[in-house]
Amino acid sequence: MLINSNLYNCEPLTAPGTKPEALSVTEFRDSFVHKFAAMHGKPLSTATDGEKFAALAALLREIISKNLITTRQERARTDPKQVYYLSIEFLLGRLLATNLVNLGLRETCAEALSQLGIQLDSLLPEEEDAGLGNGGLGRLAACYLDSMAALGLAGHGCGLRYRYGLFEQKIINGYQHEYPDNWLQDRSYVWEYRRPDEQIAVRYGGTVRMQTNGKTRFLHENYEQVMAVPYDVPVVGFQNKIVNTLRLWSAEIDISHYTCCRQGADCNSVIDYKHGVEALTDLLYPDDTHYEGQLLRLKQQYFLVSASLQSIVRSFRLNHDALRLLPAKAAIHINDTHPALAVPELMRILLDDCGLGWDEAWPLTVATISYTNHTILPEALETWPVTMVAQLLPRIHMLIQEINERTGRELWHTYPGDWDRIRAMSIVADGQVHMAHLAIAGSHSVNGVARIHTEILKQSVMRNFAACTPDKFTNVTNGITHRRWLLTANPRLAALINDAIGPDWIKTPAKLAELAAAASDPGFLAALAAVKLDNKRQLARYIKAKNNLTVDINSIFDSHIKRMHAYKRQFLNVMHIMDLYNRLRADPALTIAPRTFIFGGKAAPGYYKAKKTIKLINTLADKINNDPAIRDQLKVVFLENYNVSLAELIIPAADVSEQISTASREASGTGNMKFMMNGAVTIGTLDGANIEIREAAGADNIFVFGLSANEVLDYYQQGGYNPRELYTSDPRLKTITDQLVNGFFPVGPEEFRLHYDDLLHHGDEYFLLQDFAGYVDTQNRLAAAYCDQQRWQRLGLLNIAYSGWFSSDRTFAEYATDIWQLTEPVPFWNQDQPGIYDQLRPLARQDVLC
Template sequence: MFNNKELFKASFQEQLVSRLGKSMEEATAGDVYKILGSLIRENIGRDWAESNRIAKVQEEKQVYYFSMEFLIGRLLGNNLLNIGMLETVRDGLKELGWDLDEIESQEPDAGLGNGGLGRLAACFLDSLASLQYAGHGCGIRYKYGLFEQKIIDGHQVELPDDWLQRGNVWEERRPDKKVEVRFWGRVEMSERDGRTVFETTGYEKVWAVPYDVPVIGHGEGRVNTLRLWSAESAVDPIKMAQDGQNSYYSFLNYSRSVQSISEFLYPDDSGYEGKLLRLKQQYFLCSAGLQSLLRTFEKLKLPYTELPEKVSVHINDTHPTLVIPELMRILMDEQGFGWDEAWDITVRTVSYTNHTLLSEALEKWPENMIRELLPRIYMIIEEINKRFCGQLLEEGRSQEFVSQVAILESGQVKMAHLAIAGSNSINGVAGLHTELLKTDVMQPFYELYPDRFNNKTNGITHRRWLMHANPKLSSLISEAIGSGWTTSPLQLKELAKFKDDRHIQDVLMGIKLDNKRRLAAYIQDKQGVMVDPESIFDVQVKRLHGYKRQLMNILHVIHLYHEIKDQPNVERVPRTFIFGAKAAPGYYLAKSIIKLINVAADVINRDPQVSQQLKVVFLENYSVSLAEKIIPAANVSEQISTAGKEASGTGNMKFMMNGALTIGTLDGANVEMFDLLGEENMFLFGLRSQEVLNYYRHGGYVARELYHQDARLRRVLDSLVTEGPFCCHEREFEIIRQALLDHNDEFFVLRDFDDYAAAQKQVEQAYRDSVSWASKSIVNIANSGHFSSDCTIERYAADIWDIAPVRRES
């Protein structure tokens, strides 16, 4: 049905009539999207089944990637690209009177993730399928995403993200593959055949029902599976009544409790009930996913001792760490293994990626909560800790050292410690991040297990972030170096030979300008703000957090406002600062920064004297689909986190791949970007990670001294709380001033401000030379293949998972 345009058109119109009973004249954009999705599903269905069959027949090792987030974005355009039918469908729809871009906009962004963690997982799934590895995702089918962000009077307002309201054309419900997950209850021990048997009774059971989404590889790639679990009632209300319970209210309470497990991505965990729900979610994912993959393993008719040779379970950050005690439970309680053998199988099966250096982000759970909700799991964790600590003491380790690495300590279960103890590999996600794990955050564990630690710098899929998001740039690259880079992204390096080619430079800058015009039209439509496409588009889009330092960016913007007001006749390159970010609902400082950005935008954009040279835009509800509009249009990429705080970043890679130049600190993957590009192709500033670490360890930083010494800082900060255009009623921005001065500026915003302002001057000066700027842009694109997730996945496959591509049979 997809062999050519005419066949596509005929098939499309036939499906429209047979499925929806509509003619082309009656169809809506939503109808067209629904039919297109179903056609793609039919087109790849045979390949999906064949991919699963081949993996089973060839008995190749398979990877199961457990993650609480999969930020997959819209799938229609990406799937059409990967099956090689994007332009055929675009042209066919055009002849039928429809624009593919409009049809793509009918698809909601899947509410399955929040930020970089989830987007990384999505890129990894794309690369696994495209490189023909048998690698599947395991997540939760959240009914509601994080939240839909609205900006009202400058404030972030959170609305439900009901992304499943109109269904999901890509998923397939598999009720025949449901599994039972158990909570609460009590553990009873007994002797059976000379061994101690543990059995949980009085538990509450829940059905985990899988919804499968095909992950379509590019070209000749595989079709893997993203399996998303939904919680459903496993209790018959009639049986409840027979057991003497009030069937109506008891069942409703139980049913509501079950539904809540897969209802919200990241429920508010500020209180006990919220924490309990998040713990439930994590165990639900781990138990359901493990039961499912073990069913597949059992079809091989192999003993469980061979599980590590056929299965690799990878946990994306600490959220799925309960796979370790859950796999132990299954091996011991259901398969009859002793402790030592079960532990050996578990450790050789599980691997772990650490994503954070922030101590507050390293998960801990109250012991009593796990003990009550998951009594058998708690017993196993307790035994893991007892044996782990006992072995260390036997080896002569000090009590202080053992306390540092203990899994249970001060009434808390430390999930990162459990993940390290129970895994065969622990990887960081950028060179600097991994080194800081080894020398600081996880130093005692590195001392114990030096061979387990390794680095796997994050990556992004060039198919979505270049080929799909920026097709004109992709065509230009292929004209210059051939199309080999589309399957071998390291070949982008060949583009560097054209960095001084005036024709390539001119076409590149023309493509950038077209992308900027499209974004400007979107901003005009959505925000009612006219921005100049000829201005520098300076972009910072990412989660709103103190260490990412959106605050430094907007304080600098206010400083530029003051400069223009003081010297309105000085010639400047016009700048448009574009922000996009969501703040956690309970993160009041972050929400105040969003308010400040919007207040600054309102003041600056309304000022006729300033707005000719400076504009500020905050784009609400930042998402994958919005990123695909913003990133190809950016001239400058803001990667300004406090050195040593950002594990890696992937936005930095997406901007680089689309020819934006980075202003940033030597943090995360920026370090590796700098190694590739050199200082002439980036704008570096700020403290280095060791300097930051020294301040934290030894003190010596006094933010108020900088405030008193630097008149620019004093003026900007005072303008937030005294009379003036940026001051809100009831001193709303006092919380920002307090964070910087009273709480001594935890993320060194003031310390790096002067260096940042100087780097921004360099940006402006460099942009004046359009030829040089274009050359730098080409060098950035040429080196971006290094950060393709294809390269990252090949390193995971070789160094951690020990998997090989599963080729189609000839």
């Protein structure tokens, strides 16, 4: 294939061959002017950027609305099977740029605004990131909604409309401080549609009475009722006029029917009651370090599944008479264990509301529900106290007990006398309800999210279930939407790719592989380097503005941005930086490849160790960044309040992607895929999707180190790991570890004692000392590769070229075909080029744990 080296102008282009909305620049400009006047009633010349953004979003919303109505009318006519994706998080990010791209209007809009003296890029930051998620779980869900709409498949997301999201992170004196994420400042979201006519009643507490009049019925009485009001956010398909929806439930109460003076109450108490009820959907992940927070989390989870499932069944029954058709017309998917109460809730609806018997309802429930597991970490495999479930959800508690009893009897027939196995598989045990066990029992499909993760589930964490029902377990490796993370987030790179191979990759991401032919083209590699340098320049400006730190754009931008957690090993990265710093201090003449280490991520408010790691990173940054002796060869920066929009700035600028979790601990990762797609080179362990990234990009195009998953699991099971021996035998480790407590840092000696003790006295659970030497050696190899810029650009190019496998279009097509059995045709993600990825598809026979 010939690559035209004369076309590398790097200007963003609208993909030809697509069908954007039929609006000319003039029509768009005039429509915007009219919309602004109608909304704000003043001259455009006096407008703020916020007012201009509001008018632009409202104009797009009108276009989207027409497509939404048309999509719903067509679905009502054809009656396809619909997917309902239940997730406690949907991390959408800003939608203006994405909606413009998906409507095919970005260039039209930019030119129309330019004629009015307005720069589109100046309006994009006016949109708040929606506070509906925190990390990879929520961003994955958002990518899947994008792919569902792009593939033209019928479906919906189901989540909660958090008023304040998780929290806004501020770094003060190096410490994380949490502030309310007041993203809904005026209590409305520009893209949403409130549907009060479709509200659902959700019940808590009370008692359940059994009534027998020829047929046993269960009557729920004396309950507290909370109304769930749906807000629909449109999800725009890529230039196909399809609009699906994300339905977000809000806890609301109409106090106009409450009498202030009834039973001695006054209006203040009525208003307090309103605030108490609506607090149910105030915050994502309430602090569960105390009983009240745990209770609120459980209440939130039931609120999500009860409102969603009641709505799903209501919609189904409006269009179908026979409940036996439910699995043929609805696929309900549980994204991790947070929505696992969907299993007993669907049973409750079918039994109590629809009048089915158990033997009719249970097969329908199992055939309708599927479950994705995202973790093997014990703390993330949720359990709830039986007493709490019984008090808050008495009917659900009865159903869970019945499911547990019936599945236990089935296990007894399969494994007679094997009480240890049966107990290990119980849904209710030791006073706890095991939500993962409940999800497995009530689903027809259980999948992991990377090949190694699925194998660990089958061989370790869920081996008893996999042995009992092996056909239920499958793997679907995660993916990301390339339209968001390449086409929208990195338009100059997307334009360069368009110039080289054409735009077909946008609809068929496997065609990115055609870029591999440019690996020997110096002109293309130079153009690729220019795009990366420009992205680094933009990020450097942001760092200067936010952190008052000047960084060298020619240095290696080494990025470690993700949720703060011990197993993700931000601390191992810190140890390497400390070693580099120690080497530079010991030898003033030493010259290294200049490095800028970029961190970002939030620690859960109750996660003390993760918050201490943030303090450690910032303390180290202050020491290094203000030390003239190292001649600016090292810089360290922690960017506060990491979110989707910040990721869209960092990832296109990154040279190095830190994916260094303890092997076997990371289920998949999706940040690794985003970095890969933008030409960053991965340094990582053979964990999660890193294994498949290595297979796709080639072993020479990724930097791998550390224990294997098998070795880690053997240590956990057999013991034998001695961190103190490593500490005493490696002078570098001894120096770094001692520096945590010996006054090296200008803080009290106890500030980082927790990290010191974890390494030497608490077993070094995540094997930082063991993997340190290999990590440092691999970082040295990486730095040497960066010094050969042509080689480095080739590494980045091949990562981009082979990233198409990790498109969420491929992932979602696998779900749709293999798990949900959608009745409508599923457009295969690489249908125009069959076989292009056969050589990249992971080898099933390979021992993925090695």
